[in-house]
């Protein structure tokens with residue numbers, strides 16, 4: 001664990017400024033090596049490389065730096081602080097759950113009402129439905145293009161869903177958004193959620209639950225997009241999918257779309273990671289954990 005005794009809980013930039021202002025004071029006499037080692041994620045290995053890049057010798061103290069060395073060190077620490085700030089703010093959140101629970105509906109509500117969250121647009125080999133727009137709902141591609149995306153490493157995850165078409169998450173828009181401090185929501189199936197967990201353990205996984213089994217069946221029938229045989233098949237997989245809910249960090253019940261969307265957005269904005277690391281208050285509450293499903 002890093003000790004911040006040397007910097008007294010202040011940021012390294014504050015200590016640097018104090019050292020420049022008073023070269024003979026405590027900060028001015030502080031060694032550059034001690035200052036840099038107090039910065040999170042800088043260890044002895046990185047230290048030498050950073051000092052060499054900044055063209056500062058190990059023996060230097062803050063007060064003894066030349067003007068150009070000061071400028072280079074200040075720019076380096078500013079850049080580091082701003083990168084850390086954006087990393088802290090942005091989250092990758094995966095929303096999954098059984099068929100017809102309302103994943104698409106809740107995700108669309110978030111896209112339309114919370115513009116600061118980026119809803120990832122998947123690539124798929126299925127044909128567009130009436131009203132669906134390429135590049136808005138999905139990137140509609142053929143099998144050859146899907147193979148190319150996989151081979152080029154352009155998909156963060158991909159899976160064949162409901163035994164029929166292939167779906168995958170384009171990697172680069174997500175990496176760009178996260179590096180700019182924008183949170184990203186993926187609405188994907190269970191296989192995809194597991195792949196994301198394996199590849200990006202820092203992602204937050206949210207499982208959307210129906211208020212009851214009967215309501216799930218009503219929604220599937222009410223949507224009217226599958227025939228009776230396909231509905232029966234999907235309900236079988238829904239049983240299997242519901243059994244996986246404990247793999248997820250949080251569970252949100254989709255009783256009303258607006259409230260479920262709001263709960264997901266609150267998880268995006270306030271929870272960095274799952275309960276393994278989060279504050280105890282972050283544990284799912286009785287209110288958002290469905291019973292008897």
Ligand SMILES: Nc1nc2c(ncn2[C@@H]2O[C@H](COP(=O)(O)OP(=O)(O)O)[C@@H](O)[C@H]2O)c(=O)[nH]1
Pocket residue numbers: 099100103104122123126157158159161167168169187188189190191192193
């Ligand atoms: N693994 C994975 N699943 C996805 C992706 N995009 C969508 N899905 C899932 O594919 C399933 C089918 O979605 P869709 O074609 O919109 O059909 P619908 O759910 O029957 O309306 C849903 O369970 C989505 O969560 C993706 O990029 N990766």
Ligand SMILES: Nc1ncnc2c1ncn2[C@@H]1O[C@H](COP(=O)(O)OP(=O)(O)O)[C@@H](O)[C@H]1O
Pocket residue numbers: 097098099100101102103104105106219220222223254255256257
């Ligand atoms: N909170 C809700 N209350 C009532 N109906 C809902 C709710 N959320 C979604 N639905 C309806 O349930 C059906 C399935 O939703 P959909 O978003 O297509 O599910 P999924 O993407 O999980 O397969 C749709 O007809 C949708 O309008």
